[in-house]
Amino acid sequence: MKHSIMTVLNKRSHKPSHFNQLLTTLGLRQTAEPQLKAPTAKLGKAHGSRAIKQNTSTNAQDKNRVTGRIQITAQGRGFVQPDNPDAEEIVISACQTGTAFNGDRVQVKLSAHSQGSRSNSRPTGAVVAVLERKRTKFVGTLERRDSSYFVVLDDSRISQPFQVAPPKKGRAKLGDKVLVALKKWSSARDIPQGEIMETLGPANGKGVDMVGVLRQYDLSAEFPPEVLKEVKRLGSTVTKKDLTDRTDCRSHPVITIDPADAKDFDDAFSLTRAGKGRWKLCVHIADVSHYVKAGSAIDKEAQLRANSTYLVDRVIPMLPEALSNHLCSLMPHVDRLTKCVEFLITDEGKVLRSSFYAAVIHSKQRYSYEQAMDVIENDPSNPLEQMLHSANTLAAKIRRRRIQAGSLDMDFPETKIHLDAEGKIKKLEAVDYDASHQLIEEFMLLANESVARHLQKLKRPSLHRVHEEPDCERLAEYRTEVRKHGIQCGDLTKTSEVQKLFKRLHEHPIGPVLKIGFLRSLMKARYAAKPEGHYGLAKTFYTHFTSPIRRYADLVVHRSLFGETQEINMEDIALHITDKESNSTDAERDSKNLKLYSFLSAQLETKERQAYTALVTEVRNIGISISVSELGLKGMIPFSQLKDDFYQFDPAKNIARGQRQGRLFKLGDEVQVVIAKVDSDKQRLDFTLSSNKRRSERAPRKRRARKRGAKRAALAPA
Structure with missing residues (x-):
């Protein structure tokens, strides 16, 4: 309700409105007037909206003041997305973010040139007030400067340390990781004041890094007792009663394809001939809504979490393990309940029709991506392997049609981190986005779009996945x-x-x-109560339907599609789960970076430095910017680290040339590097050239071209 009112009040076209007019605009009945007055009054105190005589509401903010959510980069620059979805994003310079932290809801005063309607550039402004903190507790390291104690925060987007009281004896020690709460910060000129809430342990202590991520992002693997009691009452097997009004697909050749270490299997499929030139594709999705009823304790907790979070060393699930890894998971050789999208598709990948129903399956085989790829690359030896071959051929044609329709190939290389028993990196593995991955993706995209289109026909309230056109x-x-x-x-x-x-x-x-x-x-994808299109996929209607074990949005969509009862405000839930998705993304990124930075720091300490292949992405006056794909990290080779020559930057040619030996560095060059410096606080990595694997620029040109060609082939998608 609050978000809906703010959207109306912040629109540029908004004029003072009677409550009756606001009720009509918000699509509410007259009986909802008491519910409208309460949040409007609260908004008046917090944001400048006020009720005036004759029961009229107006936006009392100056025209040059806008409220919205701020995102702050590691460099300190801010971007505010106004509450009014039709308004442009506002750019905030690093010195104008005031006391805002990343994710806070703020009020911005637009700069003079941004107030005119003729400006062709993005509006700029300065944060003048923080209206709502996204987070008030942070993780950092306790330090002492002179006689004062400070906590230097792990979040590189916050450069200001929090001043804290001297810790009591036996509590936090210098160098410990602590959880600190912000108590006061009224002006950017002042020092933020904090209070230590919990001592996590020595910064380099075993497991302390991941505990810090859990506290920083308010993640917990533990579930409330009432949730676990409800789960226990659900049992552990599919019963005869569960099969009422379900299509029996247990004899169908259903299989799953997932990562080798996956335990929560959301999706499965089968593919069979449906006459000459036609296929019947059944996409089965775990029927979580059968077990998790709207308003139950399990549902409330799932809604609060909004999604599962996949940290580098653990999973923080949306649902208790008894559901996520067992009763709802589409495990092989056991009966499982599903919601099915059935397609009739031509040999050329064109969908002729689709239907939706509840089903029960008995998966015949669980494949990892590696196993499925091995089947695809070899001759089939049984009916399931033949089906997998046919599915791969059909998926490739569906993919081709999608790309021809304007969908973008947004696949990017990923690095999977494997840890040892001590929580340290033992292996880095490049994830190859091969045909087995593409097969599953195409079938899931097909199901998601089909469900979104059907929901539009049904005109039922639901959630949609939105990706707006880029700025x-x-x-x-x-x-x-x-x-x-x-x-x-x-x-x-x-x-x-x-x-x-x-x-x-x-x-x-x-x-x-x-x-x-x-x-x-590009703009970040988000959830919305209305279908607003998906730019990246070039789809008018799109939603998330295929992962209800790990995404609450999909659970909501399941209920909407099958007419199951749920009393929620779709706009509010869309905002909540979008915010939680961002929170999980940040936590997952931080968990990886912590392990990688620790891994590289250990190389400096032991002097056993591993050589990595890096790509020169920019030549600057201070050094060479590089991208190390094996690590999934960026870094710098400062000229000060290059001892073999004195290098001079040529901005006209965008190269660096050695003055004595004439060695060149230019964009696109491959270089072999080792770590030279790790700055975890500033999230900065310095490298230097590997002495034993350095590639000479003086090598014959044909040889260099062949090597670059080989690299391109390695980076090319399958």
Whole structure:
């Protein structure tokens, strides 16, 4: 309700409204007037909206003041997305973020040039007030400066340490990781005041790093007792009563394909012939809504968590393990309940029709991606393997049709971290996005879109996955960057031109890095109560239906699709789960980076430095920026680290040249590097060239070209 009112009041076209008019605008009945007055009064105190005589509401904020949610980068720059979804994003310089932290809801005063309607650039402004803190507790390291104690926060986006009282004897020690609560910070000129709430242990203590992530992002693997009691009452097997009004698919050749270490199997499929030139594809999704009823203790906890969080060493599940890994999980050789989307598809991958029903399955085989790929690459030896071959062929045709329709190839390389018993990195593995991954993705995309279209026909309240078109100014900035590298680039507001660019980047040495740069120029996908389209997939209607074990959005969509009772405000839940998704993404990233930075720091301490292949992404006056794909990290080779020569930066040619030996560094070069310096606080890595695996620039040109070609082949998607 609060968000809906703010959206109306913040619209530029808004005029003072009677409560009756507000009720109509918000789609509420007259009987809802008491519910409207309460939140409007609260908003008046917090945000400047006020009720005036004759029961009239108005927006009392100055026209040059806007409220919204701020995102702050590691460099300190801020971007405010106004509460009004139609308003433009506001850029905040690092010195104008005031006392805001990343994710806070703030009030911004627009700069003078942004108030005019003729400005072609994005509006800018300064934070003048923090209206709502997203987070008030943070993790950091206790330090002492002179006679004062401070906590230096782990979050690199917060440069200000919190001043705290001297810890009592036997409590926190210098160098300990602690959980600190913000108590007071009224002005950017002041020092934030905090209070230590919990001592986690020595910064380098075993497991302390991951405990810090859990506390920082308010994650817990423990479930309330009332939730566990409800789960226990559900039992552990599918009963005869559960099969009422279900289509029996237990004899069908149903299989699952998931990561080798997965335990929560959301989806399965079967593929059979349906006449000449036609296929019947059944996409089965775990029927979580059969067990988790709206309003139950399990449901309330799942809604609060909103999604599962996959840290580098553990999973923080949305549902208790008895459900997520067992009763709801589509395990092989046992009966499981599903919601099924059945398709009739031509040999060319065109969907002729789809239907939706509750089912029961008995999965015949559980494949890991590696096992499925091994089947695809060899001759089939049994009916299930033959089905997998047919599914791969059909999925490739569906994918081709999707790309032709304007969908973007948004697949990027990933690195999987394997830990030993001590929680230290023992192996880094590049995740190959091969045909087995693409097969599953295409079938899931098909199901998600089909459900979204059907929901639109039903006109039932539900959730949708939205990916807005990119900001034109950001695209222009990215286009300028691409053209600096001598790469032809058209109008990127058209997905057809983006596809052409991706093909060119595929052939360019620095292409993988520039492709990631494009991803960062896009808007973030989010959940919404209305279908607003998905830019990246080029789909008018899209939702999330295929992962109800780990995403609450999918559970809501299941209930909507099958007409199950749920009394929730879709706008409010969309905002909540979008926010929680962002929280989990940050936690997952931090958990990986903590392990990687510790891994590299250990190499410095033991002097057993591993060599990595890096790609030169930029040449600057202070050194060479690189991307290390094996680590999934960026870094710098400062010229001060290059002892073999004195290097001079040539900005016109964007190269660095050694003055004595003439060695060159330029964009797209591959270099072998080792770690030289790790700054965890500033999230900065310095590398130097590997002495034993250095590649000479003086090598024959043909040899260099072959090596770069081999690298491109390795980076190319399957």
